[in-house]
Amino acid sequence: MAVPTLCEVEDLNVHFPLRGFSAWLRSLQDGKPPIVRAVDGVSFAVEEGTTLGLVGESGCGKSTVARCLVRLNRPTAGRIRFAGTEITNLDDSAFEKMRPHLQMVFQDPTASLNPRLSVRRTVEEPLRLHTELAAAERRRRTEAVLEEVGLGADLADRYPHELSGGQRQRVNIARSLVTGPRLVVLDEPTSALDVSLRARVILLLEELRQRHGLSYLFISHDLATVRYLATRVAVMYLGVIVEEADAAELFAHPAHPYARALLAAVPIPDPDARRDPFTLSGEIPSPIDIPSGCRLRSRCPLARPVCAEPVPVREVAPGHRVACHLV
Numbered sequence: 450m451a452v453p454t455l456c457e458v459e460d461l462n463v464h465f466p467l468r469g470f471s472a473w474l475r476s477l478q479d480g481k482p483p484i485v486r487a488v489d490g491v492s493f494a495v496e497e498g499t500t501l502g503l504v505g506e507s508g509c510g511k512s513t514v515a516r517c518l519v520r521l522n523r524p525t526a527g528r529i530r531f532a533g534t535e536i537t538n539l540d541d542s543a544f545e546k547m548r549p550h551l552q553m554v555f556q557d558p559t560a561s562l563n564p565r566l567s568v569r570r571t572v573e574e575p576l577r578l579h580t581e582l583a584a585a586e587r588r589r590r591t592e593a594v595l596e597e598v599g600l601g602a603d604l605a606d607r608y609p610h611e612l613s614g615g616q617r618q619r620v621n622i623a624r625s626l627v628t629g630p631r632l633v634v635l636d637e638p639t640s641a642l643d644v645s646l647r648a649r650v651i652l653l654l655e656e657l658r659q660r661h662g663l664s665y666l667f668i669s670h671d672l673a674t675v676r677y678l679a680t681r682v683a684v685m686y687l688g689v690i691v692e693e694a695d696a697a698e699l700f701a702h703p704a705h706p707y708a709r710a711l712l713a714a715v716p717i718p719d720p721d722a723r724r725d726p727f728t729l730s731g732e733i734p735s736p737i738d739i740p741s742g743c744r745l746r747s748r749c750p751l752a753r754p755v756c757a758e759p760v761p762v763r764e765v766a767p768g769h770r771v772a773c774h775l776v
Contacts, residue, residue: 452496455664456518456632461527463488463513467737485736487513489688491527495632500658500665502679502696504672504711506733509685511668512556515636518666519553520544532631549579549628556637558617562609568595569605572623579628590627598623598653615646619653626657632664639674651677672715676700681768684708687744688736694769704771706749743774751775 467483488510495501503511516522518529520536529537536547555561562571573591576582582590595605598619609617618638625633635654639647651674658665669675675682676696683693684707692705703709709727717724729748734740740747746756755774762772 452499454494455497455532456495456666457528457530458494458514458518459492459528459530461488461491461514461517461529462486462525463510463517463522464525483737486688486739487736488517488524489739491685491688491690493683493690493693495664495666496680497631497664498658498662499680500667500678502675502682503666503668503685504670504675504682505685506670508733508736510688511685512636514685515553515634515666515668518632518634519548519551521553545579549575550631551634552625552628552630552632553634553636554618554621554625554638557641558614558621559609559641561621562617564609567606567608568600568612568620571609571620572627575624575628594623594627597657598626613646614642615650618642618646618650622650622653622657626661629661630663632666634666634668636668637670640669640671647674654678672700672711684711687733687739689744689772691745691772692770694766698766698769702766702769704765704769704776705745705773706751706775707745743772 465485465487467485491510491514493501503514505511513522517524524537527537528535531547531551534547536544539547566574569591572595573587576587576590592602592605600616600619600623604612604616612620638654639650642650654665655678657663665678667675667678679696681693682696682699683690684705685691686707692699692703692708699708700712703712706727706729709725710729713725713727730750731748734744734747742757743749743760746752749756753775758774760772760774762770763776764770765776
């Protein structure tokens with residue numbers, strides 16, 4: 450039985466105009482203003498009750514995709530459908546009705562909290578904005594969700610500076626859950642935490658997903674965490690998705706050279722373990738000057754002349770899609 454799709458992104462593009470003196474010089478040379486192609490034709494779907502891991506190096510466009518889903522960035526082109534509704538061009542008042550069901554947890558647990566609001570007020574604020582609940586019911590629901598994420602009543606009246614990093618991120622998670630969302634976008638939610646706290650937050654996220662039937666878009670460059678949490682994984686490079694598959698399939702049989710290089714770079718705590726020696730060379734090209742054809746070809750040791758041509762997307766196994774000439 451097929452799992453219904455909750456969120457679908459189709460051919461998403463996010464281009465930013467380059468500004469300043471260097472941009473002016475380039476516009477004189479090229480005859481048109483330069484643009485940064487942060488996201489350049491990304492498509493994926495998140496199914497009900499599952500986690501899609503979106504992975505790649507810093508700067509590949511992962512967070513820009515996340516910000517588009519929750520309307521912090523507007524796409525240049527493309528479509529976003531959520532729960533059967535096209536939300537790409539909804540006006541602000543119509544999108545506000547969707548917001549309780551589509552929440553986000555940000556990377557920096559400190560910067561995403563208002564230092565002037567207590568824990569209780571921070572978590573209760575979405576209920577004030579998006580519901581008509583009475584004060585007593587808002588308080589009851591706030592205390593229930595704080596308890597659920599492991600923050601006792603003794604912390605409810607504290608302020609962010611009085612909490613540890615892990616506690617701050619739990620406050621962010623509680624705030625995202627209090628309205629009863631269907632999809633939570635997690636933008637590297639553990640990268641600012643130390644290793645022991647990271648493990649606890651990951652276990653909490655998975656427990657909450659199973660308990661409430663949540664769907665996650667989990668954005669990270671930590672492949673070990675993605676392997677634990679994700680149902681499917683999409684690999685991004687320089688604004689495009691180069692490979693997508695079920696998590697077990699991708700980690701066992703990575704097909705795109707970039708995915709192979711990412712997995713080969715993951716530390717293995719066993720000196721005798723066999724590993725793929727595959728590596729890339731050189732630097733990531735500028736998103737202003739995107740190479741023709743495969744965007745990895747200037748760094749890929751397998752590159753051939755055909756890699757300068759438009760890249761086909763091939764299905765190498767059921768549900769396993771790869772954008773590469775050589776697979």
